[in-house]
Amino acid sequence: MTKLKTPKAILLLGPTASGKTRLAIKLHKMLPIDIISVDSALIYRQMNIGTGKPSQEELLLTPHHLLDIKDPAERYSASEFRQDALKIMNKIVKNGRIPCLVGGTMFYFKALIEGLSNLPSADFNIRYKIDQIAYEKGKHFLHDELCKIDPESANIIHPNDLQRIQRALEIYYISGKTFTEIKKISRKPLQYDLYQFGIMPYNRELLHKRIELRFKNMLAVGFEDESRALFERGDLHINMPSVRCVGYRQMWSYINGDIKYEDMVYEAVYATKQLAKRQITWMRKWNNLYYLDSDDIQLSANKILKTFNNKLN
Incomplete structure (x- = not known):
C-alpha cells in the first residue's frame, strides 16, 4: 500500500516593518505558493493604511488569503484563525500548490502548529x-x-x-x-511538513528607522482620514480589538481629543517598536526556525528556495 506523502507548507515569520510582504511576493514568483496572511490586524476591512495592508496592485499579482474577512466591529480568535487557515491550506494542496503562511501574529502561528484545546465558543x-x-x-x-x-x-x-x-x-x-x-487537555498538532523561516533584523536601529519612516508614510497617504472614518461610524470604541491595533489606538486617542498630534505620532511609533520587540522575543524562543536577513530580500528568497529544494532531494 502506497504511503501518502505529508503535505508541505512554508511559514514566514517576522516583526513588523521587516519586509515579510515584499519577501512573500518575491517568493511567489519563484515557487508555486499561495499566500495566507497570519496577521490579526489585516483581517479587518476598512483598515488598509494603518495595518500596512498590501496594495490592490500587489494583491492582483499575488493574492493573499485571510485579508478583509471581518468588519472592525467583529472579533476573531486564534481558534477561528486555525480553522480558516486549515481549510484554505487543504484547498491549496489539492490544487497542487504549497501554502505559504506569512505574518507577525505569533500566537496565530503557535495555535496553527500546536493546535488548541477544546475551548468554549464565544458568549x-x-x-x-x-x-x-x-x-x-x-x-x-x-x-x-x-x-x-x-x-x-x-x-x-x-x-x-x-x-x-x-x-x-x-x-x-x-x-x-x-x-x-x-x-492541558490534549491538542492535535499540524499534520504538515513545515519549512519555517524567520526574518530577523540584525540591526535593531535600522528596524526602528524603518518603523518611523513607515508611520510617517502612513500619515502622508491618509491614515488620519482612514481612522476618522472608523471613529465617525459610532459603533466602535477604544477597547475593541480592531481599534486597539497599534497605530489606530493612538490615532483614536488623538481624534478623541485625549492627546496632541505630536504625542500621537510619538506614542504610535513607540508602541510599534515595542510590538516588534515582543515579536522578536517570540522568534528567539521558536524551535526549528531558519533565520533570514531582512536587509536583502532577494538573498532571503534565494535561501528559502535553496533550502526548500535541498529538502526535496
Whole structure:
C-alpha cells in the first residue's frame, strides 16, 4: 500500500516593518505558493493604511488569503484563525500548490502548529459585560482579576493585551475552568511538513528607522482620514480589538481629543517598536526556525528556495 506523502507548507515569520510582504511576493514568483496572511490586524476591512495592508496592485499579482474577512466591529480568535487557515491550506494542496503562511501574529502561528484545546465558543453576553468592565474600570482592572482567577495565564499575557485577557476571563466565566486548566487537555498538532523561516533584523536601529519612516508614510497617504472614518461610524470604541491595533489606538486617542498630534505620532511609533520587540522575543524562543536577513530580500528568497529544494532531494 502506497504511503501518502505529508503535505508541505512554508511559514514566514517576522516583526513588523521587516519586509515579510515584499519577501512573500518575491517568493511567489519563484515557487508555486499561495499566500495566507497570519496577521490579526489585516483581517479587518476598512483598515488598509494603518495595518500596512498590501496594495490592490500587489494583491492582483499575488493574492493573499485571510485579508478583509471581518468588519472592525467583529472579533476573531486564534481558534477561528486555525480553522480558516486549515481549510484554505487543504484547498491549496489539492490544487497542487504549497501554502505559504506569512505574518507577525505569533500566537496565530503557535495555535496553527500546536493546535488548541477544546475551548468554549464565544458568549457574546459575557463578552459585552467584560467589555463594559474594561470601559469603566480599564484593562489593568481586568488583568488584576485574571491574576486572582488564573495567575499562570496572567503571568504570560501582557497587561496591555486586552483581547487575550478578555478571552481568558470569558473562558472561566463560561466553563468554570481556567484557561491554564483547559490548555492541558490534549491538542492535535499540524499534520504538515513545515519549512519555517524567520526574518530577523540584525540591526535593531535600522528596524526602528524603518518603523518611523513607515508611520510617517502612513500619515502622508491618509491614515488620519482612514481612522476618522472608523471613529465617525459610532459603533466602535477604544477597547475593541480592531481599534486597539497599534497605530489606530493612538490615532483614536488623538481624534478623541485625549492627546496632541505630536504625542500621537510619538506614542504610535513607540508602541510599534515595542510590538516588534515582543515579536522578536517570540522568534528567539521558536524551535526549528531558519533565520533570514531582512536587509536583502532577494538573498532571503534565494535561501528559502535553496533550502526548500535541498529538502526535496
